[in-house]
Amino acid sequence: MIDLLTIFVLAVFVGFEVVSKVSTILHTPLMSGANAIHGVILVGAILITGNAESALELVLGLLAVFLATVNVVGGFVVTDRMLEMFKGHKR
Amino acid sequence: MIDLLTIFVLAVFVGFEVVSKVSTILHTPLMSGANAIHGVILVGAILITGNAESALELVLGLLAVFLATVNVVGGFVVTDRMLEMFKGHKR
Amino acid sequence: MTVQLVYLVAALCFILALKGLSTPRYARAGNLIGAFGMAIAVVTAYVHGAVHNGLLILVAMALGVVVGIPAARSVKMTAIPQMVALFNGVGGAAAALVALAEFLAVPTSSVLFRVATVLTVLIGSVSFSGSVVTFLKLQELMTSRPVVLPAGQVVSVGVAVVSVVLAVAVSVFPSGFLLVLLALAGLALGVLFVLPVGGADVPIAISLLNAFTGLAVAASGYVLANTLLIVAGTLVGASGTILTRLMAQAMGRPLTNILFGAFTAPALVAVAGEQRTVRSGTVEDVAILLGYAHSVVVVPGYGLAVAQAQHAARELVHLLETRGVSVSYGIHPVAGRMPGHMNVLLAEADVPYEQLKELDDINPGITSVDVALVVGANDVVNPGARDEPSSPIYGMPIFDVDRARAVVFMKRSMRPGFAGVDNTLLYNDKTTLLFGDAKDSLTKLLAALKQL
Amino acid sequence: MTVQLVYLVAALCFILALKGLSTPRYARAGNLIGAFGMAIAVVTAYVHGAVHNGLLILVAMALGVVVGIPAARSVKMTAIPQMVALFNGVGGAAAALVALAEFLAVPTSSVLFRVATVLTVLIGSVSFSGSVVTFLKLQELMTSRPVVLPAGQVVSVGVAVVSVVLAVAVSVFPSGFLLVLLALAGLALGVLFVLPVGGADVPIAISLLNAFTGLAVAASGYVLANTLLIVAGTLVGASGTILTRLMAQAMGRPLTNILFGAFTAPALVAVAGEQRTVRSGTVEDVAILLGYAHSVVVVPGYGLAVAQAQHAARELVHLLETRGVSVSYGIHPVAGRMPGHMNVLLAEADVPYEQLKELDDINPGITSVDVALVVGANDVVNPGARDEPSSPIYGMPIFDVDRARAVVFMKRSMRPGFAGVDNTLLYNDKTTLLFGDAKDSLTKLLAALKQL
Amino acid sequence: MRVGTPAESRPAERRVACVPETVAPLVEAGLTVLVQEGAGRHAHAVDAAYRAAGASVVPDDPVGDVNVVLSVQPLTVDQARNLRQGDITISFLSPATEPDLVRLYAERGVTSFSFDLLPRVTRAQSMDALSSQALVAGYRAVLIAAERLPRFLPMFTTAAGTVPPAKVLVLGAGVAGLQAIATARRLGAVVEAYDIRAAAAEEVRSLGARFLELDLEKQDGVYASAQSEEFLERQRELIGERVAASDVVITTAAVPGRRAPVLVTTDMLKAMTPGSVVVDGAAESGGNCAGSVPGEDTWVGEVLVHGALNLPSGMPVHASKLYARNVLNLLKPMLVDGAVVPDMTDEVLAGCCVTHDGVVRKELP
Amino acid sequence: MRVGTPAESRPAERRVACVPETVAPLVEAGLTVLVQEGAGRHAHAVDAAYRAAGASVVPDDPVGDVNVVLSVQPLTVDQARNLRQGDITISFLSPATEPDLVRLYAERGVTSFSFDLLPRVTRAQSMDALSSQALVAGYRAVLIAAERLPRFLPMFTTAAGTVPPAKVLVLGAGVAGLQAIATARRLGAVVEAYDIRAAAAEEVRSLGARFLELDLEKQDGVYASAQSEEFLERQRELIGERVAASDVVITTAAVPGRRAPVLVTTDMLKAMTPGSVVVDGAAESGGNCAGSVPGEDTWVGEVLVHGALNLPSGMPVHASKLYARNVLNLLKPMLVDGAVVPDMTDEVLAGCCVTHDGVVRKELP
Ligand SMILES: NC(=O)c1ccc[n+]([C@@H]2O[C@H](COP(=O)([O-])OP(=O)(O)OC[C@H]3O[C@@H](n4cnc5c(N)ncnc54)[C@H](OP(=O)(O)O)[C@@H]3O)[C@@H](O)[C@H]2O)c1
Ligand SMILES: NC(=O)c1ccc[n+]([C@@H]2O[C@H](COP(=O)([O-])OP(=O)(O)OC[C@H]3O[C@@H](n4cnc5c(N)ncnc54)[C@H](OP(=O)(O)O)[C@@H]3O)[C@@H](O)[C@H]2O)c1
Ligand SMILES: NC(=O)c1ccc[n+]([C@@H]2O[C@H](COP(=O)([O-])OP(=O)(O)OC[C@H]3O[C@@H](n4cnc5c(N)ncnc54)[C@H](O)[C@@H]3O)[C@@H](O)[C@H]2O)c1
């Protein structure tokens, strides 16, 4: 428990620090990238569904898997498109 | 075990990030401050000594306590003195 | 153990992804690393955790891919923010569903577990419904104006209180029904939270909801005792919070205005009717506007002289040129207070004569100028001189900077220029005001540009 | 649980401490927060963990305080680096002792545990002996020159191999005797590591040893299964590593030179004898030199004109002035290639006449000038004109910048000036060369100064 | 309709009211343009160039032959006698100094416009010949001073010692004064300036010069109004010390329609460093400096006083070019179908119209 | 020993070899200093100031009365006749143009030093009167051109249209040429320059001007050496087009001891814009520009050619101050116990010594 808390605290710091110097121009891509990352709930959804015992659980789990997948693939693809735009700019 | 590893990895990141933008002028104080912090081995030394069973352990532990204390108090005090010097600079 | 190690590697990938995404140079690589981390995590989870229902899961994932990729591919560049909002929303929903399902599976575990569940469900639902509303707003399926309901504040506070009560209740007495009620309350809260947020602030709200989803995922990590979810969710939560603050700062908006959008009416939103509003930007905004422009025209005026900012202007132009921006100076015949005032100053700063352009050089191509940077000029860019026969300065030729793609105005206040005439350009949508002494502003701008 | 929470808070304090210490504004507060965190951690450890020997521990700690505080208080500012080295060394020793003691107490635990123990002991001893040697060097109790032992490389490699073998051995067959041997090998390794490091590089070596100690502490955290030690040790290890790299960069030294000091001879060390060496610095070095000076004299010459660096020079001076540095220009009667060359240029850059000083204004007070910044001048600061009757320029009055506290030379190469005469000032100990076009260098310097 | 430009006949006038560049637009507008032979001589505008631009070059004075006369200086009384009812003249013309000419214009029903009276509103800036010529005057005043000064203006540090920068004092910071400040600064002098208008302080500083703050009331408005003799006395007292400390003094103080205020007295001149130079830009309207004679260098002790006489005329090419553009810009709104038809309800034209339809529209002394 | 300064008697010379500031150090060194009444008149150095500095002001020419004579121009033959064995003179003195005077000096056993021959070594820079006076000449050349040009030098964007910056071409970028470049740039002109010395290109650019790269060999060394007529012909061909494109040409090309090369021909002048101005800084040594007459303004078609005559003399206060310092710096190493004793083994003194002990030490024509 305390280890998880420690992990949480450290992750908060890493999250803060990593992002704190971002240039304004990257705000939106960064937001979108982070958005894709929280799609990791897909892992949770798979685990839940993989162990579902009732039908309700299964339905909820499958819905979660579907939604999380949309989040993940959509998120990474959109972010990449945005960044392509940047690459296109001269210099 | 894996939690400790996670903690380790996250701590590495925090350590990297927190320091990565330091201005040259603070190199020495930062080094000295970090030096004081690793004096936290004092905690370990106390725990060991507090549970020492053999005389050898006790001697080693007490020596460790002594040395770690020097590290801690000396480290923080020296750092503070250095920073005072900075404060003294006009502007 | 191996599974855990893979998760750890995935978490590492996510950290590196965020790190990459914060520097222009590595942004793309960062995104790819993130995707890689996600891939190995998902595969591992599937291989190791999909004990039952493996096929169904695959189908659900395939469906997700089929929906997600084309949506992300086909969306217009301008519609990306609402797309991000939508993806964020479904992520939140997924988190809430996961917690709900787990709760149904193991309803009678410890209080801590239930607290985590409650948090996941609540935050997940807020995030979902809030995101959907922002999507509707940005897609203009509903008004993008702030919607202030009658008694909106009272309702919001009410729903918030209900949510808290429900949350505490579920934590103490595990009950599926209450949990569903809580989810509904969360959905309402999300809607109420976003409704009063107006046009320009919506992206900030999205960012905040994004951070919320991160927290929901982290909480679900506790529910499932899964370190990866905890780390990744926390990362997103923390970085999203910081990012939200940065975005609010960059737009010059106090974050509280947005956070408590439901309770306080936003401060600077364009209100229809009489009172005209101006948009004042930050030095960073302007730096980006300039730094990523292709062509810039600098229009100096008397304020440049008063501020003795000629050297600073020259440096700025020089820096922009080294970035590949094409820049020229628009020298108006009566800029300043004596004939040739600008010439004298710019010659002193050693600006090459070739960069000095006149009305006839600039105006014909002005519509393809990305940014017109007006440095302490006023009358010489006042569209009233062109459009309003009643204006005392009607008939003076001006630089038509109102026809450029964007205008940045550097002056100290809203005071008019020599002619004492109000300048409608200050209230134009395209215009960003940078208040302060021109030399100060230019110096700061220079520093900001170097950071880009 | 409460104990763990306190440790978590302490860890948090340490993170904040490092964060604070990296910005001038919060550095002091950071240090205090660190001390606070340490205090609560130690008190908790004592209350909770000093089951036996409480009094003895108190006495040992009291002794530590009695030794540590006066030492830290009384040390001269100039001797601080060696003091830090010493504190670092005792920290390393403490870590090694803790691991040793724990090993003696529980010799037969898992391999992982033994690996951690071995690492703690090895790194701790290296750190201890290495720190002691750096202390001796800086305190000039031994030569501060790099000491290259005959066959030093072979010996170093040998000891390193022995250490690795011992480490593996102890990990596999727990043996107190072997562990002590390992500690001895570590001590030898530390000495061998630091001996070949020369004068200017010693601080970098200290920083690296500091990071080592951090790692030793982290490893001891595994040994004791104590999260606080892991977190704090890792923090110091990681930040120390980065810091070491930054320091090496700031001094323009490749880190490998220092890391493998035992194996490669350092590159730029002043060798006694015939060949004269020059010291070329980085823009950052010079920025610090200037930024923290009280008085600076800028001596421009023909190179300023060639580079057309007059505007850049003016900006630099302006920036220094806003930092509170008092700056003037030393205008030599024959600087440049025509009478009044510097006047023309500096007037163009709008340098106020009052800042232009002549030989008689500067030379009498030159010894109290902190930095003389020579921008593309050469003959006009050549001490040969004053000191060497055989020199073709003997008899020309010069700026006696060799008598200033420090000299920074900006030029592109080692080529002489108009008179074609070599300039001994370039080889002076006080002189830092900044090679490159004067305008480039000044622009970079400006950027670096703004970072300070 | 016919537009004509005579060769200037008043003394010391080397400018011309119409240059080849401004002929073309008039011809395009359907007017016939006549230019007297050699009118552009000093301005290096040769007859051939006028012809190339579409003008007819005529051997004699075209006045009387044309409907609109463009000139720099006011016409002579002789020329005016040749004008007919409805003819238009455009030139500088100060009613206060030319009352007879003005009366003659009115008698003959001539419509006369004077640049001296052009309202200084935003729209009229492109017609503002006072400004364009003052620009030239301010620039030339400094060149004249620098040429006569036995010292350097800029600072030089040389092997033979250091020469300090010259100190230049500019009194009156209108258009000419500001340009003088800018030019002196360009040449490296240390410049300070004074004006009684409140807005001048910021304007002076906006050129990087020092504004001399005197303990005197300031005036608002575009033009200075006449000052009382006590005021001027106080001003002279306060200025004295700064004049003595200067190597060059350039005066351009003026009050429209009045004698220029005397700001520099003989005593002040005597207190200046030997070899100093004063350029009195207001010499023609009475002089800001005691003893200045228009067009002449006068030694007062060891100080040289140059009385300016028609400074813009000393740089005829560009002065003419700017003036001719001002003329063209004034004419433009009057051009209607190949004719010149002034709209007397236009505030700008009304403001600078001296006589129209037999009426003298401004006060005469 | 006695040191004396006569009033300059050659025409067009307004400088003086000794100013009150340089009297004091000589008096302190134990010398008696005599200055002829009114010698500093043009340089605004009044007799009283000389007296205050410790000099005796004498009504008549002190030559013959003193051991050391300081002057700007070479003495006249009449003055030289009054000199005695061992007397010392310091002045400009070109053996090539004054062979008679030099022979007379030698006959009378006079030791004469000439600034024209001073070696240009580092140590001698503070004595280098050629440099100090060329500084003045370059500055004045631009002022003279600007004063005569009927156009602006700087660019102006005004309500009456835009005036482009003037184009200035400087030929010969020695000390005077470089200063001319700097001054013209200060006034806002667009400047380009040419010189045959290889080092000049960088020097010109170091002043922010454009260097005209011509397809001609470059020369090394401090001074230019004489060029063949073919070379000059090629040079003129290449330069022609740039001259035509310029509003102002300033020439300062010289080869020590030779006639100045002719760089600008009448044809080139005719191709220039009407109203352009050429200042020929080398007019006295034959002229870089065809048809220039020292001290006169000549019109060649519509182009004005000013032949410079003793440019430094036009700014006597500072020119004298710098010259007098050069003189003092040359004297300083000779001062031994209140006497002036030149050490002929000193390379600088030996280099600029024309006659000594009855011997003419330089070639005469
Ligand atoms: N060129 C001539 O010959 C001449 C002669 C006389 C009059 N005029 C008239 O002057 C006007 C010239 O137009 P313009 O656009 O150059 O000037 P302007 O219309 O007078 O506007 C100047 C602007 O600069 C701002 N400003 C003043 N000091 C500043 C500082 N230190 N930093 C930043 N901004 C500063 C002022 O706004 P804040 O106060 O809000 O900062 C003001 O709005 C025209 O109306 C023209 O007719 C021209
Ligand atoms: N003032 C006069 O009237 C006059 C006239 C003629 C001769 N001189 C002589 O000129 C000399 C003047 O002394 P000084 O100290 O000014 O000049 P200097 O001795 O000629 O030295 C100039 C230095 O600037 C450096 N430099 C050249 N271009 C540069 C660039 N773009 N960026 C950075 N550095 C650059 C050169 O070194 P790198 O090549 O290594 O960069 C050179 O060592 C004296 O010897 C004087 O006697 C003076
Ligand atoms: N259209 C426009 O907006 C426009 C165009 C050009 C000029 N102007 C304005 O016109 C005004 C002056 O123009 P001008 O140069 O023709 O003026 P001017 O020639 O009439 O007078 C010159 C200056 O002398 C000053 N002066 C008068 N008495 C003085 C005294 N006793 N001491 C010191 N100074 C004294 C005046 O204040 C004025 O600045 C300025 O305010 C200028 O900004 C306006």
Ligand SMILES: NC(=O)c1ccc[n+]([C@@H]2O[C@H](COP(=O)([O-])OP(=O)(O)OC[C@H]3O[C@@H](n4cnc5c(N)ncnc54)[C@H](O)[C@@H]3O)[C@@H](O)[C@H]2O)c1
């Ligand atoms: N002590 C010193 O170190 C010192 C001091 C002052 C000057 N100098 C050097 O003396 C040199 C010139 O001095 P100066 O001004 O007395 O020279 P100068 O008066 O003899 O000649 C002026 C210039 O004319 C140039 N010239 C000759 N023929 C030309 C041609 N056909 N076309 C174009 N240009 C031509 C010469 O190269 C020279 O630069 C420079 O190299 C300068 O650096 C050295």
